[in-house]
Amino acid sequence: MLASHSSLATDEAHALSLDREDPLRHTRQLFCIPSVGAIAQDASRPDAMRPAVYLCGNSLGLMPAQTRRAISDDLEAWARMGVEGHFHAKHPWLPAHEPLRGPMSRLVGAGEHEVVAMNSLTVNLHLMMASFYRPTKERYKIVIEDAAFPSDSYAVESQANLHGFASGDAVVRLRPREGEQTLRTQDVIDTIGRHGASVALVMLGGVNYLSGQLMDMPTITKAGHAAGAVVGWDLAHAAGNVELRLHDWNADFACWCSYKYLNSGPGAVAGCFVHERHGRNLARFGERDFLPRLAGWWGNDPETRFAMGPAFVPVDRADAWSMSNPPILALTPVRVSLEIFDKVGMAALRQKSRRLTDYLHGLIDAIPGSGGEAGEKGEGGAIRVLTPRAFEERGCQFSLAVLERGREFHQALTRAGVACDFREPNVVRVAPAPLYNTFHDCWRFAGILRDHLAKTRP
Numbered sequence: 001m002l003a004s005h006s007s008l009a010t011d012e013a014h015a016l017s018l019d020r021e022d023p024l025r026h027t028r029q030l031f032c033i034p035s036v037g038a039i040a041q042d043a044s045r046p047d048a049m050r051p052a053v054y055l056c057g058n059s060l061g062l063m064p065a066q067t068r069r070a071i072s073d074d075l076e077a078w079a080r081m082g083v084e085g086h087f088h089a090k091h092p093w094l095p096a097h098e099p100l101r102g103p104m105s106r107l108v109g110a111g112e113h114e115v116v117a118m119n120s121l122t123v124n125l126h127l128m129m130a131s132f133y134r135p136t137k138e139r140y141k142i143v144i145e146d147a148a149f150p151s152d153s154y155a156v157e158s159q160a161n162l163h164g165f166a167s168g169d170a171v172v173r174l175r176p177r178e179g180e181q182t183l184r185t186q187d188v189i190d191t192i193g194r195h196g197a198s199v200a201l202v203m204l205g206g207v208n209y210l211s212g213q214l215m216d217m218p219t220i221t222k223a224g225h226a227a228g229a230v231v232g233w234d235l236a237h238a239a240g241n242v243e244l245r246l247h248d249w250n251a252d253f254a255c256w257c258s259y260k261y262l263n264s265g266p267g268a269v270a271g272c273f274v275h276e277r278h279g280r281n282l283a284r285f286g287e288r289d290f291l292p293r294l295a296g297w298w299g300n301d302p303e304t305r306f307a308m309g310p311a312f313v314p315v316d317r318a319d320a321w322s323m324s325n326p327p328i329l330a331l332t333p334v335r336v337s338l339e340i341f342d343k344v345g346m347a348a349l350r351q352k353s354r355r356l357t358d359y360l361h362g363l364i365d366a367i368p369g370s371g372g373e374a375g376e377k378g379e380g381g382a383i384r385v386l387t388p389r390a391f392e393e394r395g396c397q398f399s400l401a402v403l404e405r406g407r408e409f410h411q412a413l414t415r416a417g418v419a420c421d422f423r424e425p426n427v428v429r430v431a432p433a434p435l436y437n438t439f440h441d442c443w444r445f446a447g448i449l450r451d452h453l454a455k456t457r458p
């Protein structure tokens, strides 16, 4: 590691040559890349039309060019044939979620019968908890990260409240050790063990939104099950970012949104995984004896859905948790995007992600004042990378704590046409997405960081 960093070439020509040699260089052309002028909100500057450095795929992924055409096909079918579009649109609406199963199952490492596209992320977390958080007086606690995404905190607290438990008692929050930024797997396991038979549900982010830490999902899932708890994963920052094996890891359920790394547009339809041991055996129970859930007609067996009877007959797959017919205009972009992921494959994407992020990390280390190898040793430097260094413990996101004038740094980035986000009090998140970011993007970002640190150094 050290050797490769100290020998790292930091010049622009090297960045460009890495791009030329990149086996995935062609996928960038599938996306619409915003311009510097649009990101900096200044259309009159001389470089306004230059492509921006878009490092914000962790928040809103870019639009595949094909998406516009695909949505316009739906609008055209609606205009031309009205209700007949359910059967005769180019991609008929009635079974619109079905062709998504294949690519979605490969994306998260599941069987096709274990995944379904429906609703949005927080809604799905609640629907999953309606079935899988069934607290008793003895077993009622929910384990989450202290730095969970706020929506997840609200969701679990309100679920505990809904069942009559005080959230302060029912919600167990995992905190890093004093002076550390990320959770240790052993500490997570110990906490689950300590609360033992009182834990009903362990529900963590697969990749933490703030630190970028990738959790050891198989190990934690095992630990939760050993305590007798249900284990669900929020994969908002993991789906399309890291390789997943949800079926083999034996997770009970998982939920993710499609607008971050999955490039399916703002508010796109989300995804959900229910392990087959919960979904498959439904028919074996009597009509009234399946897992309780909040049911709707789209979860009914399609064979009898339009018989319009009053009794719910859940279909023998994750679809049994879907309630409504899906919003087609928000689902179509998911289909387009998943086709891209399916063609490239997560293994190849993850390889590129490693090259891209190791390169970026090396550039950051080489900046004086970064706290890296070229920085003031022992003094910590003016920025700190909060994300674990080891590739096995992170996805493509780096969270940088900018210790001085963090907001100013973020503004400088925006002015320079770099899209990334800022989280209070001082965290700048940058995520080179392997489908459309380049080594040159990383190089441009590092240059702005170098300039900022040069200005803020005493």
Ligand SMILES: *Cc1c(COP(=O)(O)O)cnc(C)c1O
Residues within 6 Å of the ligand: 120, 121, 122, 123, 149, 151, 152, 205, 209, 234, 236, 237, 257
């Ligand atoms: C982005 C994100 C959400 C957003 O929830 P929506 O219901 O899609 O608005 C929730 N949880 C996590 C962990 C996220 O990263």
